Amino acid sequence: MSLTNATPLEVAQAASLSSRTLAVLPNDARNEALTSIHKALSDAKEEILAANARDLETANKAVLNGELSQSVLKRLDLGRKGKWEDMLKGILDVRDLEDPMGKVTLRTLLDDGLTLERVTCPIGVLLIIFEARPEVIANIASLAIKSGNAAILKGGKESTESFVAISTVISQALDTTSVPKGSIQLLKTRDVIPSLLSLDRYIDLVIPRGSNDLVRYIKNNTRIPVLGHSDGICHVYIHDDADKDTTVKVVVDCKTDYPAACNAVETLLVHEHVLSTVLPAVAEALLAKGVSLRCDEHSKAALAAALPKHLAVLLQDVSEADWDTEYTDLILSIKTIPTTDSVSKAIDHINRHSSHHTDAILTTSEETANKFLAGVDSADVFWNASTRMADGMRFGFGTEVGISTNKIHARGPVGLEGLMVYKYLIRGNGHAAGDYFEGEGGKKWKHQRLAF
C-alpha cells in the first residue's frame, strides 16, 4: 500500500499483478492483515484525528465562503461521536465474516473421471472513487483484502490530510503482512481518473461512492463495469386497504428518517379511495416534520378539504418533472392512482419513473402485496416496511460496498458477495471433446449433479 507517484498505468499494472497473489492467499493470511490494520489505526488515533482536524479547518473556511456545503463538512468529521469506533469495529466485522473465496456452487460429473466444479473467486482489481468520508478508506481496504481483490482508491480533495494519514498507517501495517504491496494503492490527484477509467485491461470493476454527478460522470466515461446507483427515486404506494397507523408510521420514516439518503421516498402513490381517509393523517404527520407536499389535482383537493386551513395553505402543485426528480430533501410528490386496475397502474408508474432502487407498498392484502413484489422491477421491493430498510447493515451483510441499481451481477445492497465472481474448474484424466458424439463409438455425457 502506497501513496504513489507512479503513473496510472503503472498503478493499474501493479494492482493487477498483486491481485493474482492476493487471489490465492489463504483466509488466515488475509485476516491477519486486517488485524494488523486494526491495531495500527488504533495506535495512531491521535495523529489521524489531528490530520482530520486540519481537513475540517480548511473545509470550515470553505463553508463560510459558500464553497462547500455543511453536509460535506459533517461527513468529513472523523471525531463525531462513534465514528472512529465504528470505523475500527468495521475492520474486525469484515475480518470475522465467512471466507467468500473458494466456495463450490456447482459440481457435476461430466463423465467417469471428468468432474466440473464452479468455484467462487475474486473479481481482480477494483477502482474505488469516493468523495468526502475518510472512514471509507479503512472500510473499503478491509472489504478488498477480505475478498481477495486488489483495490485502487481515490479519495476526495476535502479529505486529503485524513486520507494521507490513514493510508500511511495502513501502508505501514500491511508491510509486515503477506498481502502484496500493490494490492491497495492510494491516489491523491483527481487528474488521474480519466486515465484509470480507460485501463479496462487491468481494472475489472469501478465502484463510485459519492454524489449522483460523480456516478453519472463515471458511467459515461468508461468501458469498465460500474457498480452503483446514480439516482434514488423511491416510491411508496398506499393501496385502498392500507392500515392508517402503519401507513403514517412507514411513510414518515421513509421521508424523514434521513431525507438525503438514496433510499428515502420521493413519490407517494395514493389509491383514490383513501385520499380522504388515510392520506390526511399521513400529510399532517409529514407537514409537522416540515415536509413540503407537491400534490396532483385530486390529492390536493382531498387534502385541502380534510386538513385545517393553516396546513392546507402549505400544499403545493406537482409538475410532470417531479415524477423523475430525486429531491434528497424534505419534499414529497403525491400522485393519485385511479380505482380500476390500481395495483397495475401503481406498478406501471413505478417501472416508468423509479430509479429501480427501492419501492414499497402498504396493503393488508397478501395477494396484492405479492402482485406488487413480483411486478415492480427494482432492486428492493418491500411490503409494509420502510424503503429506508434498503441497506447492507440492515440486511445483515456487515459493511456494505454500496447499493447497486445494475441489472446484472449484484443488485441492491452489495456486501462481500458482490466483490466475487466464479470460475469453472475441470479435473479429467486425458479427456478429449472429440470422443463424445452421437452414433457408434461415440462416448456419452453423464451430466450427473454431485453434492457440494
Add this chain to the structure above:
Amino acid sequence: MSLTNATPLEVAQAASLSSRTLAVLPNDARNEALTSIHKALSDAKEEILAANARDLETANKAVLNGELSQSVLKRLDLGRKGKWEDMLKGILDVRDLEDPMGKVTLRTLLDDGLTLERVTCPIGVLLIIFEARPEVIANIASLAIKSGNAAILKGGKESTESFVAISTVISQALDTTSVPKGSIQLLKTRDVIPSLLSLDRYIDLVIPRGSNDLVRYIKNNTRIPVLGHSDGICHVYIHDDADKDTTVKVVVDCKTDYPAACNAVETLLVHEHVLSTVLPAVAEALLAKGVSLRCDEHSKAALAAALPKHLAVLLQDVSEADWDTEYTDLILSIKTIPTTDSVSKAIDHINRHSSHHTDAILTTSEETANKFLAGVDSADVFWNASTRMADGMRFGFGTEVGISTNKIHARGPVGLEGLMVYKYLIRGNGHAAGDYFEGEGGKKWKHQRLAF
C-alpha cells in the same frame, strides 16, 4: 413477435413494457409458448428450408466472387445433416429445463415479523446481435421466453431470407399464446444498431454472437453491459511430469477438433525438461494433422534434433506478437517454460496473454494442478482435459447463450442462469428504520438465517 418498421426507440420501449408482463408469466405459460413455436416451425419446415436455399444461393455467389468465406456459407446452411432437428430439439430442451424464475437464494429474519428474501428474476430486455447462423433465432427466442426476458434480435444480412421465414413463423405461433407481442422483436436492417446501443434506459444486456470484430465494435460503442468474449486465446501447459499419451491426445484435441472455435488452443507452454521427451510426440501428431508449429528457440532446437528431417524442416519461428494472437486456424505457438518456478512462470505467461477464456495444464501431480487451477485467472481452468470442453452443452447447461470472459455477472459458458438476476423482497408489518438504534429504547436486528 414482429418484423417491424418501428423506430429503434419504439422497439426498445415495447420490449421494455412487454418484459414486465413476461416477468410475471408462470412457467406453464412460458412453456406453452415454446411448445407452440416448436410445432409451428416443424410444420413450416419446407418453406423455411426454401428460404434458406435462397440465402445459400446468394451466399454461394458471394463466395465465388471472393466476398464471403466458405465457413460463413457452411454456417448458413440449415439443411446440413442434423441441424434442423437440433434446432427443433433445442426448443424442447430449453422448455424442459427447471424454471429459473422465482428461486429463493437467501432468507433472513431481520426482526420479528420482518423477513428478507433474495429471489431470482429476469434481467429485463436483451439485445442479441448475431451473424450468419439462422438457427440462433429459434435458440435465443426460446432461452429468452423461458427466462422471462424480452429480446430484440438482429440477424446478419447473409441470412435475411431464413431470418424472415423463421421469424414470421415464430411470430404467428406466439400470437396464440400469452407471451406479449413485444417480447420478441426482430430487426432486419443493420443501421439500427448504433441507435439500439444508445438505449441503455430500456435495454439491459447486449449479447453479441459472431466474429471478434463484431464483439469488439459493440463493446466500444455502448454503455449497456455486454455478455460475451472478444477473443479466445487459450493455453495448454505441459508440466515436467505430464504423461506422454495423455498429453498427445489432449493437445491434438485442443488444436484440431475444431480450430476455428474460441476454445481451441493457440499457445502451448512446455516445461524445459520435456522438450525432448514429450514434445516430439505431440509435435509429430500435430504435424500429421497439418498444424503449423511456431516455436521459440529452445523448443525449435529440441524438435529439430528429435524429429525426422522431413518434419523438422516444417518448423517455424515464433514472434512476440504470436503470444497475443488468436489464429482460429491450424497454427500453434510453442514457448519453453524454464525449470525454476515453472508453474508460476506458466501461470504468469497465461495471466498476461490469455484472453481469460480457457486454459489447461497437463500434469500427474494433484498439488501442481491445484496451484494452476487457483492461480490462472480465466473463466475455465482445466486439469488433464481438453480446452474444447468449455461449452454449455458439454457442461450440462442445455443450450448455451454464449461464452463470457467478463469478470462480473456470468463467466464461462452461459446457460439460462446467466440471463437471470435477483431482487430483494422484504415483508414487514409497519417496520420503520428509525426504530433501530444503539442505546435505550432502540430495537435490535435479529439477522437470523432462515431455511429456503
